[in-house]
Amino acid sequence: MKGKRCLMLSLILSVAVLFTGCLPEREANSNRVKIGVAFPTSGNLAKIGQSCTNGVEIAADLVNEQGIRPKIELVKVDVPDAVAAVHQVNRLILKEEIKVIVGTYSSPISMATSGITERNRVVLWEVAATDPRLTRQGFRYVFRPNPDAVLYGPATVRFLSEVVAPKLGLKKEEMRMALIHEDGDYGEGVAASTREAAKKAGIPIVEEIRYNAKTTNDLSSAILRLKRVQPDIINMVQYDTDAQLFWKQAKQLGLNAKVFIGNGAGQSSDNFGHTFGKAANGVLDTSSAIAVNPEALIPEMRQIEKTFIQRYKQKFGKEPDLIARLAFSSAYILFHDVIPKAGGDNPDKIRQSALSLDQPVGSTLVGWGVKFDKTGQNTRATLSVMQWQDGKLKVIYPENFKKSEPIMIPMSDGSER
Amino acid sequence: MILLQLLISGILIGGVYALISLGLTLVFGVMRIVNFVHGDLLMIAMYMAYWLFTLFGIDNYTGLLVIIPATAGLGALIYWGVLRFAVRRSHDASILATIGISIVLQNAALILWSADYRSINNELATRSVEWKGLHLSAPLLIAFGVAILVTLLLFAFLNHTYWGKAIRAASMDRYAAILMGVKPQQIFTLSFAIGTALVGIAGALLASVYTVYPTVGAQFLLVSFVVVVLGGLGSLRGAILGGLMVGIVESTSAYFIGSSMKELVYLLLFILILIVRPTGLFGQRLPEVDR
Numbered sequence: 001m002k003g004k005r006c007l008m009l010s011l012i013l014s015v016a017v018l019f020t021g022c023l024p025e026r027e028a029n030s031n032r033v034k035i036g037v038a039f040p041t042s043g044n045l046a047k048i049g050q051s052c053t054n055g056v057e058i059a060a061d062l063v064n065e066q067g068i069r070p071k072i073e074l075v076k077v078d079v080p081d082a083v084a085a086v087h088q089v090n091r092l093i094l095k096e097e098i099k100v101i102v103g104t105y106s107s108p109i110s111m112a113t114s115g116i117t118e119r120n121r122v123v124l125w126e127v128a129a130t131d132p133r134l135t136r137q138g139f140r141y142v143f144r145p146n147p148d149a150v151l152y153g154p155a156t157v158r159f160l161s162e163v164v165a166p167k168l169g170l171k172k173e174e175m176r177m178a179l180i181h182e183d184g185d186y187g188e189g190v191a192a193s194t195r196e197a198a199k200k201a202g203i204p205i206v207e208e209i210r211y212n213a214k215t216t217n218d219l220s221s222a223i224l225r226l227k228r229v230q231p232d233i234i235n236m237v238q239y240d241t242d243a244q245l246f247w248k249q250a251k252q253l254g255l256n257a258k259v260f261i262g263n264g265a266g267q268s269s270d271n272f273g274h275t276f277g278k279a280a281n282g283v284l285d286t287s288s289a290i291a292v293n294p295e296a297l298i299p300e301m302r303q304i305e306k307t308f309i310q311r312y313k314q315k316f317g318k319e320p321d322l323i324a325r326l327a328f329s330s331a332y333i334l335f336h337d338v339i340p341k342a343g344g345d346n347p348d349k350i351r352q353s354a355l356s357l358d359q360p361v362g363s364t365l366v367g368w369g370v371k372f373d374k375t376g377q378n379t380r381a382t383l384s385v386m387q388w389q390d391g392k393l394k395v396i397y398p399e400n401f402k403k404s405e406p407i408m409i410p411m412s413d414g415s416e417r
Numbered sequence: 418m419i420l421l422q423l424l425i426s427g428i429l430i431g432g433v434y435a436l437i438s439l440g441l442t443l444v445f446g447v448m449r450i451v452n453f454v455h456g457d458l459l460m461i462a463m464y465m466a467y468w469l470f471t472l473f474g475i476d477n478y479t480g481l482l483v484i485i486p487a488t489a490g491l492g493a494l495i496y497w498g499v500l501r502f503a504v505r506r507s508h509d510a511s512i513l514a515t516i517g518i519s520i521v522l523q524n525a526a527l528i529l530w531s532a533d534y535r536s537i538n539n540e541l542a543t544r545s546v547e548w549k550g551l552h553l554s555a556p557l558l559i560a561f562g563v564a565i566l567v568t569l570l571l572f573a574f575l576n577h578t579y580w581g582k583a584i585r586a587a588s589m590d591r592y593a594a595i596l597m598g599v600k601p602q603q604i605f606t607l608s609f610a611i612g613t614a615l616v617g618i619a620g621a622l623l624a625s626v627y628t629v630y631p632t633v634g635a636q637f638l639l640v641s642f643v644v645v646v647l648g649g650l651g652s653l654r655g656a657i658l659g660g661l662m663v664g665i666v667e668s669t670s671a672y673f674i675g676s677s678m679k680e681l682v683y684l685l686l687f688i689l690i691l692i693v694r695p696t697g698l699f700g701q702r703l704p705e706v707d708r
Contacts, residue, residue: 042524044632046532183677211676217433217627217636218664220426220554221671221679224419240534241628248538248626252545252554275536275628279543 032071033345035060035335036092038103038113043080044214045106047240047271048323052105052128055320055327058311062304063335070344072335079104082112089113093120099345100125102331105323107131107185114142123347127330128323130264131185135377141347143354143372145330145364146288147381149186152263153193155383156286157201159397160233163385164259167409168232176206178226178257180246181237182213190237190263206231213242222246223253233259238266244275251279258410261286261385270321273391280388282408289384290322290393292367292401298360304332305365322393329365333357337370367401422551423668429554431664432561433623437637438644438656439568440615446651447588447608448504453515454495455641456634457522458613462488462620463629464530470537470624477537477624478559484621485614492613496606504605519634526631534628542625560622567618568657571611575653584608588651643687649700658698662686 037056039049053076060072075096079085085104092098093116100123104110110129117124118139126134126142130149135142161172168175177198181187191208198205207229209222219242226234234257238246243266264287266272273280294302308328312320320328337357342349354372361369361380369380385397387406394404437459444452465484466477475483495518503514536542544555575581586594587604595601627633644663648655663683670682690698 042527042532044630046527047534047630050532209676211671212680215636215639215680216676217640218426218430218668218671219676220430221423221668222676224422224426225672228419241630241633244534244536244628245626248543249554251543253552254545254547269534271534271536271628275534275538277538279538 031069032073033100033339034073034075034096034098035345036089036096036098036101036103037074037076038079038085038089038092038101039105040080040109041076041078045080048269049078049080049105051321051324052327054312054316055324055329056102056127056331058308058315059328059331059335061311061315062307063332066336068336068340070339072339079109079113082108085109085113086116089116093117093122099123099347100334100339100350102127102327102334105129107134107189110134114139117141121347123345123350125330125334127327131189135375139376140351141376143376143378145333145368145370145378145381146326147383148377149189150193151381151383152190152286153195153197155385156194156235156261156263157197157203159284159286159385160203160259160261161201163397163406164233164409167406168258170232173202173204175203175233176229176231177203177233177235178207178209178229178231179205179235179237180209180211180222180226182239182242183210184213186239186265187213187237194235194263203233211242213239216242216245219246219249220253223249223255226257227253227255231257233257233261236260236262236267238262240266240269240271243267243269243272247272247276247280247283256411256413260284260411263287267388268322268386268393270319270393273388273393276388277391281390282411283388284396284406285386285388285393286383287386288322288326288366288381289395289401290325290386291403292384292395293403296367296400297362297365301363301365308365325365329368333364333370418550419672420669423672424665425551425553427665427668428661429557429561429664430668431661432564433557433619433626433660434637434640434644434663435657435660436560436564436567436619436622437616438641438648438660439571439653440612440619441641442645442648442651442653442656443571443615444609444612445645446653447584448500448605449508450500450504450511450515451508452612453512453638454518454522455612455616456636456638457519457526458488458491458616458634459620459623459637460526460629460631460634461491461522462617463624463627463633464526464535465617466621466624467535467537467629470539471535476539476541477621481618481621484617488617488620489610489614492610493606495613496609500609501602501605523631523634530631532630534630536628537625539625554626556622556625560619560626563618563622567615568653571615571653580604580607643683647687647690647697649697652697652699655697655699 039052041049060074077088079088102125104113105128107129110126114124123141126144132148132150135144179191181191261284267285268287338353342353357370359370371380373379384395384401386393387396396402396406441455466480469475469480503510541555546553583599644659648659666683667679671679
């Protein structure tokens with residue numbers, strides 16, 4: 001008797017649940033999609049993750065205001081490391097029934113996330129991680145609008161050959177380059193591509209130093225080794241804290257070189273400028289461009305750039321930094337072009353829609369074009385070279401992107417910096 | 418020449434490690450508390466120095482006048498508010514309590530000051546003293562000098578004042594100390610306040626060397642645990658010697674073997690010493706605390 005009643009009750013309940021679950025949502029779905037936003041907003045990477053989240057938020061705001069449908073609704077989660085990412089992304093997919101996730105900034109987090117999204121047939125729209133392996137796993141639903149790590153080396157070497165060598169009055173074979181980089185995925189990946197590109201161009205690499213960015217409190221031994229070989233060019237791949245420590249100690253120990261060039265992260269972070277101000281002058285950085293010459297952008301994007309900066313300041317009380325711009329730019333493509341064309345969040349339709357995009361260089365905020373290849377990698381993402389000038393990061397290369405002329409090549413002695 | 422420069426760099430950074438470890442070892446010696454909040458107190462002190470500099474233009478050395486009493490007060494508050502209830506219980510209680518406070522402080526810092534990496538860059542921060550071709554980092558040199566001064570003051574306090582002797586008595590035998598009229602809660606509050614003030618000094622001095630962000634403590638906590646255990650838990654002399662050893666081993670192995678390998682080298686050395694002397698260099702088998 002009791003068992004029967006229980007059975008009846010559960011039957012009624014499940015039917016009721018089915019109905020409540022079905023009816024209103026189907027209706028809403030046609031002009032509204034939920035997008036997962038997964039960045040590290042606590043822990044070591046919190047600063048960068050927060051900027052990314054802010055950028056994505058503004059992108060959704062702008063697209064929604066333009067009256068484009070489906071309307072974008074963001075569900076934000078914090079993924080400070082790969083383990084947390086697995087939990088949170090699973091929750092987004094299973095509980096919130098989300099079909100598209102924008103994330104994740106860090107390569108290890110992205111690799112962990114991509115395994116889960118792919119298994120559940122969910123789109124991962126990666127706006128910042130550079131690990132080349134991400135788009136080489138044969139996955140169908142991973143898209144990366146930004147460049148991968150293998151592009152850093154060639155971009156740096158091209159700049160060194162075309163701009164630096166003539167200014168120094170040296171042949172490529174005479175420019176002695178040293179590498180110093182953190183020993184994680186990011187540092188090793190970028191350094192490997194730099195090594196290879198330098199070898200091809202005939203630029204000799206005279207020293208390579210690795211260190212652990214998380215545990216290093218002192219870089220003086222590394223700097224002393226660099227001093228011993230006296231390179232013309234010092235190429236750095238560093239995160240925020242170690243980049244600042246390196247620059248302070250380089251000055252203390254009197255390390256001089258004609259060119260200091262970084263690769264994103266540490267040297268392109270606004271913290272570098274906040275801390276050093278004019279003392280950062282002359283430091284170069286190969287990275288996605290912070291603000292390209294407006295001439296290089298299509299007119300529509302010039303307008304959007306203005307609105308974006310204005311809205312960002314209004315909402316978060318500060319200027320967008322480089323990573324916020326990148327996240328905005330990539331999320332904007334997704335919200336403005338890909339999802340409306342797909343007519344919703346069906347992953348297969350999104351894949352079709354993304355693969356059919358064919359936008360020329362200059363059509364995004366950071367100057368790239370958009371053309372995804374079969375692996376989901378954007379083939380029109382390019383890197384620029386920037387330089388710190390009077391506490392600001394200015395784009396100086398390539399020619400059509402640049403807003404300022406390069407200065408201080410070669411660089412003056414540390415005592416005058 | 419290069420060896421001498423490495424040695425000097427190692428000694429300077431070792432002085433920093435020693436300064437951070439002093440407070441940790443003092444608290445353990447007296448209260449038998451493994452203090453996981455130590456690194457985060459360093460973080461708080463670094464933020465204090467940063468804000469004093471940014472908002473009021475007070476450089477981090479003058480700032481010590483404010484930071485020492487402030488951190489000591491914070492230490493006393495943490496003891497009275499939380500640790501008082503954990504100190505007589507098992508180690509698990511104090512470990513969980515300190516880890517808990519650590520999480521609270523880190524996230525409070527994240528909410529209050531965001532995750533931005535902040536750093537003081539005053540005149541001294543990038544200055545160095547040059548002497549016969551050797552470079553000595555000015556802020557580290559000052560930190561080292563202050564570390565020596567503070568250590569001397571601490572020894573004088575512990576050996577020549579009533580309160581200092583009471584602290585030592587309580588760390589040697591709590592039961593006997595109570596019988597002699599020492600009030601344990603007072604002594605514990607005092608030692609935790611001193612321990613926090615020591616790490617406060619370290620934080621203020623380091624604010625011009627390192628970048629401060631909410632989880633900066635973790636970067637120093639591990640190495641200071643190594644230093645403290647290496648020197649012998651609870652031994653102040655051991656903390657200083659351990660700090661210098663780790664500093665020198667780090668800088669020489671980073672140069673000759675590679676920066677990625679330096680933790681490996683000092684941790685191997687650490688294991689070796691623990692095999693030969695399980696109580697650390699100056700450690701004695703401490704009597705279990707009477708509960």
